[in-house]
Amino acid sequence: MAIKVTVWNEDSLAETAEAVRKVHPEGLNGTLAGIFRGNEGFEVRTACLADADAGLSDEMLEDTDVLIWWGHCKHHLVPDEAVTRVQRQVLRGMGLIVLHSGHESKIMQRLLGTQCSLRWHEMNERERLFVVEPAHPIMKGVPPYFELEGEEMYGERFDIPAPDALLAIGWYETGEVFRSACCFNRGYGKLFYFQPGHETLRSYYNENVRKIILNAAAWAARDRSMDRPLHSEFAEPLEAKRG
Amino acid sequence: MAIKVTVWNEDSLAETAEAVRKVHPEGLNGTLAGIFRGNEGFEVRTACLADADAGLSDEMLEDTDVLIWWGHCKHHLVPDEAVTRVQRQVLRGMGLIVLHSGHESKIMQRLLGTQCSLRWHEMNERERLFVVEPAHPIMKGVPPYFELEGEEMYGERFDIPAPDALLAIGWYETGEVFRSACCFNRGYGKLFYFQPGHETLRSYYNENVRKIILNAAAWAARDRSMDRPLHSEFAEPLEAKRG
Amino acid sequence: MAIKVTVWNEDSLAETAEAVRKVHPEGLNGTLAGIFRGNEGFEVRTACLADADAGLSDEMLEDTDVLIWWGHCKHHLVPDEAVTRVQRQVLRGMGLIVLHSGHESKIMQRLLGTQCSLRWHEMNERERLFVVEPAHPIMKGVPPYFELEGEEMYGERFDIPAPDALLAIGWYETGEVFRSACCFNRGYGKLFYFQPGHETLRSYYNENVRKIILNAAAWAARDRSMDRPLHSEFAEPLEAKRG
Amino acid sequence: MAIKVTVWNEDSLAETAEAVRKVHPEGLNGTLAGIFRGNEGFEVRTACLADADAGLSDEMLEDTDVLIWWGHCKHHLVPDEAVTRVQRQVLRGMGLIVLHSGHESKIMQRLLGTQCSLRWHEMNERERLFVVEPAHPIMKGVPPYFELEGEEMYGERFDIPAPDALLAIGWYETGEVFRSACCFNRGYGKLFYFQPGHETLRSYYNENVRKIILNAAAWAARDRSMDRPLHSEFAEPLEAKRG
Numbered sequence: 023m024a025i026k027v028t029v030w031n032e033d034s035l036a037e038t039a040e041a042v043r044k045v046h047p048e049g050l051n052g053t054l055a056g057i058f059r060g061n062e063g064f065e066v067r068t069a070c071l072a073d074a075d076a077g078l079s080d081e082m083l084e085d086t087d088v089l090i091w092w093g094h095c096k097h098h099l100v101p102d103e104a105v106t107r108v109q110r111q112v113l114r115g116m117g118l119i120v121l122h123s124g125h126e127s128k129i130m131q132r133l134l135g136t137q138c139s140l141r142w143h144e145m146n147e148r149e150r151l152f153v154v155e156p157a158h159p160i161m162k163g164v165p166p167y168f169e170l171e172g173e174e175m176y177g178e179r180f181d182i183p184a185p186d187a188l189l190a191i192g193w194y195e196t197g198e199v200f201r202s203a204c205c206f207n208r209g210y211g212k213l214f215y216f217q218p219g220h221e222t223l224r225s226y227y228n229e230n231v232r233k234i235i236l237n238a239a240a241w242a243a244r245d246r247s248m249d250r251p252l253h254s255e256f257a258e259p260l261e262a263k264r265g
Numbered sequence: 266m267a268i269k270v271t272v273w274n275e276d277s278l279a280e281t282a283e284a285v286r287k288v289h290p291e292g293l294n295g296t297l298a299g300i301f302r303g304n305e306g307f308e309v310r311t312a313c314l315a316d317a318d319a320g321l322s323d324e325m326l327e328d329t330d331v332l333i334w335w336g337h338c339k340h341h342l343v344p345d346e347a348v349t350r351v352q353r354q355v356l357r358g359m360g361l362i363v364l365h366s367g368h369e370s371k372i373m374q375r376l377l378g379t380q381c382s383l384r385w386h387e388m389n390e391r392e393r394l395f396v397v398e399p400a401h402p403i404m405k406g407v408p409p410y411f412e413l414e415g416e417e418m419y420g421e422r423f424d425i426p427a428p429d430a431l432l433a434i435g436w437y438e439t440g441e442v443f444r445s446a447c448c449f450n451r452g453y454g455k456l457f458y459f460q461p462g463h464e465t466l467r468s469y470y471n472e473n474v475r476k477i478i479l480n481a482a483a484w485a486a487r488d489r490s491m492d493r494p495l496h497s498e499f500a501e502p503l504e505a506k507r508g
Numbered sequence: 509m510a511i512k513v514t515v516w517n518e519d520s521l522a523e524t525a526e527a528v529r530k531v532h533p534e535g536l537n538g539t540l541a542g543i544f545r546g547n548e549g550f551e552v553r554t555a556c557l558a559d560a561d562a563g564l565s566d567e568m569l570e571d572t573d574v575l576i577w578w579g580h581c582k583h584h585l586v587p588d589e590a591v592t593r594v595q596r597q598v599l600r601g602m603g604l605i606v607l608h609s610g611h612e613s614k615i616m617q618r619l620l621g622t623q624c625s626l627r628w629h630e631m632n633e634r635e636r637l638f639v640v641e642p643a644h645p646i647m648k649g650v651p652p653y654f655e656l657e658g659e660e661m662y663g664e665r666f667d668i669p670a671p672d673a674l675l676a677i678g679w680y681e682t683g684e685v686f687r688s689a690c691c692f693n694r695g696y697g698k699l700f701y702f703q704p705g706h707e708t709l710r711s712y713y714n715e716n717v718r719k720i721i722l723n724a725a726a727w728a729a730r731d732r733s734m735d736r737p738l739h740s741e742f743a744e745p746l747e748a749k750r751g
Numbered sequence: 752m753a754i755k756v757t758v759w760n761e762d763s764l765a766e767t768a769e770a771v772r773k774v775h776p777e778g779l780n781g782t783l784a785g786i787f788r789g790n791e792g793f794e795v796r797t798a799c800l801a802d803a804d805a806g807l808s809d810e811m812l813e814d815t816d817v818l819i820w821w822g823h824c825k826h827h828l829v830p831d832e833a834v835t836r837v838q839r840q841v842l843r844g845m846g847l848i849v850l851h852s853g854h855e856s857k858i859m860q861r862l863l864g865t866q867c868s869l870r871w872h873e874m875n876e877r878e879r880l881f882v883v884e885p886a887h888p889i890m891k892g893v894p895p896y897f898e899l900e901g902e903e904m905y906g907e908r909f910d911i912p913a914p915d916a917l918l919a920i921g922w923y924e925t926g927e928v929f930r931s932a933c934c935f936n937r938g939y940g941k942l943f944y945f946q947p948g949h950e951t952l953r954s955y956y957n958e959n960v961r962k963i964i965l966n967a968a969a970w971a972a973r974d975r976s977m978d979r980p981l982h983s984e985f986a987e988p989l990e991a992k993r994g
Contacts (some may be wrong), residue, residue, distance in 0.1 A: 037984050073331055113379060113424070126497065135377040135573065136356060136452050141500040148507075150746065152907040155733050157601065163733055166908060174918050177500060178881040178920060179895060181356070184592045186427055186673075191907060191928045195747075197503030199881050199920045201461055209379050210643045220412065220811060247649060248642050257384040257420060260440030260636065261681075264391075264990070307675060358886065366819075393989065395664040397683050399977050400844065400939045406976055421638040421677060422652060430915075434664060434677060434685045442638050442677045442685050453886045454884075490892055491885050503879065504750070599865060599910070612983065619864040622842060622938050627986040634993075642850055663986060667842070667938055683989030695865050695910055741857065743870040743906060747925030750877075 024065040025243040028086040029054045030077055032096040034070045042221045050092050055227045057235050069094060076104040083111045087244040094123035105129050113209030115251055117242025122219035133208050134182055141177035146223065148195040149173040155189045160237045168230040174220040176200045181220055194215060212242040267308045268486040271329040272297045273320055274478040275339040277313045284463045293335050293464060300475045313340060319347040326354045332486040337366035348372050356452030356495055360485025365462035376451050377425055384420035389466065391438040392416040394445055398432045403480045411473040417463040419443045435460060452495065511729040513552045514572040515540045516563055520556045528707045529599050539712045543721050557582060562590040569597045573730040580609035591615050599695030599738055603728025605637040608705035619694050620668055625661035632709065635659040636680040637688055641675045646723045654716040660706040662686045678703060698728040753794045754972040757815040758783045759806055763799045763827040779821050782955045787963050800825060805833040806911045816973040823852035834858050842981055843940030846971025849952045851948035861951065862937050863911055870906035876922040878902040880931055884918045891965045897959040903949040905929045921946060941971040
């Protein structure tokens with residue numbers, strides 16, 4: 023059965039800036055959805071903030087196995103109730119892949135409990151990503167390291183809890199490092215944060231970046247057989263008290 | 266310099282039920298503060314929900330190195346703004362020790378991102394806690410295992426992220442287990458969750474429970490030399506781009 | 509392509525005691541191999557200490573994706589060179605599942621660096637295993653908890669490094685707890701330790717135990733695309749020194 | 752009571768090469784011991800491979816709270832029995848700080864179970880270390896990042912188990928990154944690996960490197976109140992079987 027992927031962006035195609043459209047003719051949603059198109063293991067659709075319910079209705083989320091999140095300038099415009107709906111779905115088992123500037127989205131902060139802040143500058147500089155957990159399924163088929171010709175610099179300290187698995191570390195030409203691929207388990211769901219993807223650059227066309235996003239979607243996909251209550255439950259004693 | 270401990274309870278002494286006062290004549294705040302009194306390494310005071318600013322003003326928190334939290338029936342009455350103040354202080358370095366029924370407090374959920382739900386029943390049953398990380402400073406001086414004659418049962422699955430360190434596991438007479446002592450690093454601060462402490466029972470008089478709470482306060486105490494910004498920062502390049 | 513499983517036991521069928529044969533007519537190797545037989549995703553064979561090269565030749569290991577290990581009384585008879593061969597294969601990517609009394613095998617100690625000691629007694633008592641990471645692929649399809657009518661007690665403290673993932677905790681009738689299902693990543697390989705399986709008892713016929721062993725074999729299976737050097741390598745500079 | 756530190760080197764002062772003596776007039780042992788001299792919290796002495804029992808006798812180790820290890824070319828000359836003695840002491844609670852080229856020492860491999868291999872070249876290049884766990888006691892007083900004017904490059908993938916805490920990541924001028932400060936708990940003891948310290952360079956005179964080594968020694972120091980058996984123990988039942 024195909025994994026149902028929803029790619030969410032803060033901008034609709036109409037709202038997407040010219041500089042972004044030059045690189046992503048169908049918007050970031052189009053480029054990201056393209057990673058999954060033609061791959062029979064996945065069904066993909068897109069949503070954005072301007073859609074009804076911020077593009078994050080219960081019905082849509084309930085029908086989503088993995089949500090891919092790209093946002094930057096409009097984090098504060100995402101309604102708290104929509105964030106609560108997404109959080110609840112993750113805790114119930116939906117996978118969530120947060121890309122690049124989504125590090126400071128409300129949903130990332132909500133699931134991790136920290137600010138997720140970092141150091142940054144935008145100089146279109148060279149980045150090289152080194153895989154530190156090569157046996158993790160998300161890194162399957164990825165070489166020991168690979169380069170991105172231009173990226174925005176995101177540097178440490180990245181204010182996150184220690185990830186459940188740290189998969190890759192980025193080196194930047196201008197002298198910084200970053201934990202660029204991090205896995206977190208939360209509730210019955212999984213969160214993968216992946217740093218590449220400045221909107222005017224071409225990282226999402228890089229074959230290793232694409233492979234990692236595909237692998238991550240397979241890794242994070244919801245397992246519906248594990249849909250269980252999230253609230254505390256009164257439990258009848260399993261053994262008698264001894265007195 | 267003494268570590269400044271604030272013990273917070275949802276109930277004032279006046280609000281404390283008769284059944285609780287029988288065990289804790291000065292309320293849970295009194296019993297918990299008593300763990301620190303007479304120990305020259307600590308200065309202790311108490312606060313409660315009925316106080317101004319829910320007993321959690323910026324001034325008080327700013328002057329606190331470790332906050333100890335006991336709440337149960339009034340989680341929903343703690344104002345969100347107070348929770349935000351506490352979260353911010355933890356991320357800036359304040360220690361937080363959440364006890365027993367505080368597992369479902371807003372502050373615990375806020376810092377961990379999960380529901381922190383569990384299985385439970387209240388049968389005043391025997392619990393035995395086994396130390397699994399004996400070399401951790403919080404377990405210094407604690408024997409390999411110890412017993413509590415009566416506790417409320419808290420059982421797995423406990424809906425928390427995998428702790429940064431799991432220190433103890435509880436066994437219950439009625440057939441359940443629990444990750445009863447868990448450390449989490451968040452921002453520049455530390456969170457310790459410790460399961461014992463049903464309000465009508467005597468766990469806080471147990472010498473090992475007291476030792477663990479004392480050790481945890483020393484471990485979690487704020488280090489003011491580490492007070493640093495929490496927001497993302499623009500960074501001038503540390504090295505020139507190569508072109 | 510089927511996953512190649514080799515089940516290894518310290519005893520050949522001829523060496524297997526009468527009391528064990530009553531429960532395992534084809535020996536523990538037969539019962540464990542039976543978990544995989546008839547499942548088209550796996551090819552299974554067996555080996556034992558009495559075989560040439562202690563049943564652990566380079567050729568056989570090289571042709572194995574997951575090795576399942578059951579040993580108890582003959583740990584000291586396994587030649588160090590055989591242990592070195594197995595360790596090397598794990599670091600290169602072979603999966604290893606160590607069962608029950610294998611906790612103190614040389615290969616477990618070699619890969620973890622600790623004694624892997626524990627508290628024990630043998631009273632054929634009730635155990636109940638609670639799943640603490642339900643979203644892990646090894647726990648797919650397993651209920652929140654399940655019971656084993658009789659087991660040998662293995663209790664904490666279990667002298668292991670903190671596992672990369674702790675999947676289940678066991679409760680014992682006689683008052684102890686145990687980290688009963690633990691994942692460790694080592695080199696390019698994966699190690700899963702699973703506590704059930706006293707030789708005269710019926711745990712390996714329990715459907716949840718069988719499901720966990722099957723899932724673990726799929727999780728740990730070697731990924732040959734990741735076969736990479738294990739030794740340190742001289743690296744030509746990826747960027748010029750700046751002087 | 753002062754923490755007893757023993758600094759061990761593979762070379763005696765007489766064996767130390769001229770190029771090393773230029774930087775370390777009393778040898779690496781002298782420079783490293785100098786970090787502790789004059790600090791009343793520590794008592795320090797030195798040992799080397801040419802000493803009786805490889806400088807690692809049971810008596811000396813038993814009287815050591817933290818062992819600091821610097822080796823490079825003579826790893827293979829350290830007798831296996833000496834490695835076993837050190838391992839045993841670590842498991843019983845002795846702290847171990849492995850520096851720089853000690854990453855491939857037998858004792859590091861023994862305690863971690865992996866090859867601890869890496870990528871390297873020696874170009875006396877600039878390194879910048881970024882702290883990722885600022886609240887850890889080992890990083891107390893250390894700025895968010897600091898530079899070493901010249902180091903040997905050690906690059907990922909570093910073949911270690913995921914550390915129990917990753918404290919710092921190094922950036923190198925020639926395009927690589929490294930997990931340069933890693934904590935591991937093993938048995939009742941603690942291991943800290945710290946990457947700086949090529950023998951002909953001046954990293955051990957850097958104030959932040961010195962601070963980290965001092966902090967690490969305090970963190971890793973043996974707690975004699977926790978001296979407990981390492982072997983498996985028969986346990987009388989803590990509760991009666993129910994039948």
